[in-house]
Amino acid sequence: MRLFSTDKRMNPTNAGGRFALRVLPPLLLVVILIAALQLLADTGVIRHYVLPAPGEVARSLVQDFAVMGNYALCTLRIALPGFLLSALTGTAFALLMDRFILLSHTAYPFIVISQTIPTLVITPVIVLIFGYGDMASLIVVILVCFFPVTINLLQGLRSVDDDLLQMMHTMGASRAAILRHLKFPASLPSFFAGIRISSTYCVMAAVLAEWAGGGEGIGIYMLRMKRSFRYSAMFASILWIIALSLIFYAVALFAERFSMPWRERPAGQTDRRSLS
Amino acid sequence: MRLFSTDKRMNPTNAGGRFALRVLPPLLLVVILIAALQLLADTGVIRHYVLPAPGEVARSLVQDFAVMGNYALCTLRIALPGFLLSALTGTAFALLMDRFILLSHTAYPFIVISQTIPTLVITPVIVLIFGYGDMASLIVVILVCFFPVTINLLQGLRSVDDDLLQMMHTMGASRAAILRHLKFPASLPSFFAGIRISSTYCVMAAVLAEWAGGGEGIGIYMLRMKRSFRYSAMFASILWIIALSLIFYAVALFAERFSMPWRERPAGQTDRRSLS
Amino acid sequence: RPEKKPEVDRIVFALDWTPNTNHTGLFLARDRGYYALEGIEVEFRESDMDFIEMVAGGSAQFGMAAQEQVLQARASTAGIPVVAIAAIVQHNTSGFASPLGRGIESPEDFEGNTYSGWGTELELAFLRTLMEKQGADFDQVSIINQSAGNFIASMEIEADFAWIYYGWDGINCELEDYPINFILLQSIEPDLDFYSPVIITSERVIEENPDLIRRFLKATARGYLDAITDPQGAVDSLEKVAGGLDRQLLLASQLYLNGRYIDDAPYWGAMRSETWIRFAAWMQERDLLDQPIDVGAAFDTSFLPGEEGP
Amino acid sequence: MTARTIVLSCENMQKYYGQQLILYDINLELSQGELVSILGQSGTGKTTLFNVLTGMDQDASGTVFRGSRIGYMLQKDMLLPWKRLIDNVALPFVLAGESKKTARGKAESYLSVFGLQGLAYRYPSQLSGGQRRRAAFLRTYLYSRNLMLLDEPFTGLDAITRGQLYEWLLEHKEKLGISILLITHDIEEAIALSDRIYVLSQGPPSTLWPPLQVKTNSGADEKPDPAKWREQTENLREEIRRRIFTVI
Amino acid sequence: MTARTIVLSCENMQKYYGQQLILYDINLELSQGELVSILGQSGTGKTTLFNVLTGMDQDASGTVFRGSRIGYMLQKDMLLPWKRLIDNVALPFVLAGESKKTARGKAESYLSVFGLQGLAYRYPSQLSGGQRRRAAFLRTYLYSRNLMLLDEPFTGLDAITRGQLYEWLLEHKEKLGISILLITHDIEEAIALSDRIYVLSQGPPSTLWPPLQVKTNSGADEKPDPAKWREQTENLREEIRRRIFTVI
Numbered sequence A, B: 001m002r003l004f005s006t007d008k009r010m011n012p013t014n015a016g017g018r019f020a021l022r023v024l025p026p027l028l029l030v031v032i033l034i035a036a037l038q039l040l041a042d043t044g045v046i047r048h049y050v051l052p053a054p055g056e057v058a059r060s061l062v063q064d065f066a067v068m069g070n071y072a073l074c075t076l077r078i079a080l081p082g083f084l085l086s087a088l089t090g091t092a093f094a095l096l097m098d099r100f101i102l103l104s105h106t107a108y109p110f111i112v113i114s115q116t117i118p119t120l121v122i123t124p125v126i127v128l129i130f131g132y133g134d135m136a137s138l139i140v141v142i143l144v145c146f147f148p149v150t151i152n153l154l155q156g157l158r159s160v161d162d163d164l165l166q167m168m169h170t171m172g173a174s175r176a177a178i179l180r181h182l183k184f185p186a187s188l189p190s191f192f193a194g195i196r197i198s199s200t201y202c203v204m205a206a207v208l209a210e211w212a213g214g215g216e217g218i219g220i221y222m223l224r225m226k227r228s229f230r231y232s233a234m235f236a237s238i239l240w241i242i243a244l245s246l247i248f249y250a251v252a253l254f255a256e257r258f259s260m261p262w263r264e265r266p267a268g269q270t271d272r273r274s275l276s
Numbered sequence C: 001r002p003e004k005k006p007e008v009d010r011i012v013f014a015l016d017w018t019p020n021t022n023h024t025g026l027f028l029a030r031d032r033g034y035y036a037l038e039g040i041e042v043e044f045r046e047s048d049m050d051f052i053e054m055v056a057g058g059s060a061q062f063g064m065a066a067q068e069q070v071l072q073a074r075a076s077t078a079g080i081p082v083v084a085i086a087a088i089v090q091h092n093t094s095g096f097a098s099p100l101g102r103g104i105e106s107p108e109d110f111e112g113n114t115y116s117g118w119g120t121e122l123e124l125a126f127l128r129t130l131m132e133k134q135g136a137d138f139d140q141v142s143i144i145n146q147s148a149g150n151f152i153a154s155m156e157i158e159a160d161f162a163w164i165y166y167g168w169d170g171i172n173c174e175l176e177d178y179p180i181n182f183i184l185l186q187s188i189e190p191d192l193d194f195y196s197p198v199i200i201t202s203e204r205v206i207e208e209n210p211d212l213i214r215r216f217l218k219a220t221a222r223g224y225l226d227a228i229t230d231p232q233g234a235v236d237s238l239e240k241v242a243g244g245l246d247r248q249l250l251l252a253s254q255l256y257l258n259g260r261y262i263d264d265a266p267y268w269g270a271m272r273s274e275t276w277i278r279f280a281a282w283m284q285e286r287d288l289l290d291q292p293i294d295v296g297a298a299f300d301t302s303f304l305p306g307e308e309g310p
Numbered sequence D, E: 001m002t003a004r005t006i007v008l009s010c011e012n013m014q015k016y017y018g019q020q021l022i023l024y025d026i027n028l029e030l031s032q033g034e035l036v037s038i039l040g041q042s043g044t045g046k047t048t049l050f051n052v053l054t055g056m057d058q059d060a061s062g063t064v065f066r067g068s069r070i071g072y073m074l075q076k077d078m079l080l081p082w083k084r085l086i087d088n089v090a091l092p093f094v095l096a097g098e099s100k101k102t103a104r105g106k107a108e109s110y111l112s113v114f115g116l117q118g119l120a121y122r123y124p125s126q127l128s129g130g131q132r133r134r135a136a137f138l139r140t141y142l143y144s145r146n147l148m149l150l151d152e153p154f155t156g157l158d159a160i161t162r163g164q165l166y167e168w169l170l171e172h173k174e175k176l177g178i179s180i181l182l183i184t185h186d187i188e189e190a191i192a193l194s195d196r197i198y199v200l201s202q203g204p205p206s207t208l209w210p211p212l213q214v215k216t217n218s219g220a221d222e223k224p225d226p227a228k229w230r231e232q233t234e235n236l237r238e239e240i241r242r243r244i245f246t247v248i
Ligand SMILES: Nc1ncnc2c1ncn2[C@@H]1O[C@H](COP(=O)(O)OP(=O)(O)OP(=O)(O)O)[C@@H](O)[C@H]1O
Pocket: B266, B267, D119, D125, D126, D127, D128, D129, D130, D131, D156, E017, E018, E022, E040, E041, E042, E043, E044, E045, E046, E047, E048, E049, E075
């Protein structure tokens, strides 16, 4: 068996190749799906009120771009701070619950309960407490998005390697130091799993907040379109929602990549499969 | 400094004590909250059409127990299989995506997209496609619940210790064997973090499905109570929803405890805090 | 009946909302076996979304909707082929309501107040029409999306007035001793006297099974006539379908509607072209319809049992 | 010299980590039934060499020949935390398709040889460092009894436990004709156990010195003259020390 | 005999794991400036003893006295995977409140003594086993230069690297009066480094034999007569072996 030296990082086509591998397949699938939908719509198999023809959706997307963009911006104005605050709240909850057992026991059931009540039911109570306005919408987003962060980060904090903890204790590390130098870095993968989920949900949560009685955004626009049976405009606004969500998701992914440099596989050990 | 031998596992009051520590604080908080709400209601600060008095909710809970129980059962008939199927689907997705990089690149965006469309929008489409009935409801529940499982399990599978992987390769372990003996046990904590989130969502997802026309259950009942201004009965049905959700959550927690016996802290090393 | 059908027609009826007094005739007709007599077995399905699409797509044969929805659906580029075949109530019962204390007695008083909306273009058009009629400035109204679950709560926590159906929310205010001002739409603008709700079916059912529609409406008309004479029985039927509703509310609402089912019409279910045309014209004028439509095709009263009764 | 069957060889192997050359021109042979030690300063590339030899690390150039499947005991113990000791040890059998029960049964009898009796149902976290290493050693042995690459197998064990394992290993090697490549830092151990000794020079880059012969292949049973043996050993020791220390 | 300051002691200590008695009647003393070794068969409870002494494990009975803060080098290297070598080593300074930059600066100068020069910016996963151990050792030293408990610090190191560290350790011990308790499996190492040697008997349960004196406290600088020294050492070696092997 002959081995060849290939310094993969020196290979210029590689980065481009990897990018193509990541982006092309889904793109291809999207194109195929769109073509299929258009065909189904054209032949009348799928009625427009079930799923509008992609061509029409595209037209609506172009025609109403400015209008929808404006509405989307309004949604973004809630979704972005809402997401950031969720990440913060979720992190804070997890840290507090990891730190104070009693608090954890007390708060946990309520945190779970907060997730089991449909948003539409809980919104009036939030408006009652905080008054009508952006504040209430923000809280709805936070309510939806903090939970995955909390659960995942808490799991991460609690699965920290016992021996490393022991080592930190022997060095007289304070709780804060243990958190900063050990627990937090160790639970970054779990934390980011939570962040991924939350980033996926946050635009949807802002839309929910609009529906449940908040400002005017792409969600309200979408509902209005739906109620007046303008399906192509409705799907166009869904595409806006998807696009915004994907941006959040992509940013989360990006942050994840860059926050854990030590997880880069060392060169030459990328491929572990044994040869025949 | 004097050390005392205390074999904690031999201490009979301990199990009871730990239980009390877990259950009493939230219970106490619930009691306080209820008392406060009752007070606010009695003094007329909060009117019943905004938030009903706890006493009335309790009466409604007792009076309509059988009726609500029946509706709840209908919801459970969707939520339970839906949750189990979600766990399965989520696991399958994660495993496939861990195994086939190309599939992962292709499917990932779609999986994320599936989560960014508000349930209230996608549910009617599903009902339109599948018609009124259990099938549509099940699909809605799965759509909501598989995602946290997928994301978390995938994160778990991908953070498996590289050295252990190496070790398994040296022993000529097949992919299936590596999965079974290494990757799956190693990612159980992450898996269960996902399961916790899903178990919290599944009843709410079934309720959402009902609202979109997926069948009669406690969600439909709640909506009816809300619309006929029976606020106490509406809140009583919310309590049912919460209770069902908590049962799912508790079972998930229980399963988690029992599936990782090796994570029990070894005796005598329960307390790591260094003494002064 | 002379020609006995060997098998029953199983149909689905898509309700437009939670079961309520608008629906009692349907439930009575089923309970009292009128549908069975016609060889029909009805299953009711409730949701507030996409019930029109369900009828159009064939998942349901019949359904309930508001007149404006039928018009919008037909005018949409998707061209949803639903047709109204009977009116439940002869005159519009909706309007703008506000707590007595806010002093909103006419559309002029909307200025400077907060409107609690449902997020439809229609209600805003109502609002604008009424205010323009009185020379008030629509822009002086602040509009929010309702977050509270009901009219009273919304008035208490976030807004000053809202669009309600008197037969439900208005009656509830009476029962709650919550005095309100109520401005009926057609009392300001006669064009806004529309049929809400109506029973709908799809063009396909009309084409393929007109007899089914006839039989269905015959039994349904009997049900509504029974409801008028026997409000207690009507409420009983409704409760059987949707357990747990507040009987007091149902009864009061039923009594409110009883006189309005037929009202000044010759028979139950009747619809006048004039009402359809005027309202459609108003919608067209207010840009609520995507394209001009043939209003005459949007409704069809020919299946009603008519003057001679069911 | 009798005809030797080569079970593992490596020719002209070269290994980079990134831009840095770690190993160059590595040539090595292991024959059937032979025990060969590799010594070298910490960080010269012994573990890296093993990774390449076993095929774990494929990002290297050169030619590697493997005549049989290899049991590789890694430098870290690498027990699966969720498996009890017995299941960790029996893993090779389970991987070969045997039921958990038969696998446990087969593994059980070896526990006492490795001083692990009574610990079968412990989790790795409940074992001492030496116990974990012995479990890893046993697991490796049970995976491949023909050809083993052992990365510091006796590290962290006391003299007595070590002695027992030496004895067991040499006995089994004689009986079954096992071939063993062994990384160690203990010169005495290398001399006591090995047929031949390779030394990895100080680097980077490092390369292997030509092997030192310790035992003569012919007439392994005849004990050499003690005085001569002592002198020979002393020379060997010196030579190894010198080689470890030298930058080629 | 000069007046001794006791920096660490343990009286009548007893330790159970569950129902099993692991250590009983442990009595031990460490004086200022002393280097004391603990030997014992693998699995007898040396690491457990250290855990109790450092206060890591509090589920034991008896009395422990600690006169100073303890630098504890655990048996596993326990480097933080997300910190570069230099940051791992500089951790004690960072924990003491210094900035990352000053901490790195302070730690840097020690790297070459421990043979870690050039590796400062590597992550632990990019180091060899011995390099990791040395980093852990250095970190422990930087945390406490007065009192160190070292669990097999020289395990996994080659003879030369070991020798350098021995020399450095003894020199610094003399200069700074460091007190060290050392677990090792290497009898030669124990004899070469220690003032006194404790042996943990075979168990379970295990207990400590009374300490063996290696160096006479008075006149540490005078070299003893080589022949006498060799004989003495040989006796010591035999005695240690005997003790390790004996069940009390
Ligand atoms: N958590 C635990 N639960 C039960 N038994 C344990 C636990 N940890 C260690 N033991 C047992 O206690 C004994 C002492 O372990 P310890 O790690 O102290 O040994 P050691 O002397 O350091 O051995 P080595 O030289 O192999 O490191 C061992 O037999 C081990 O199996």
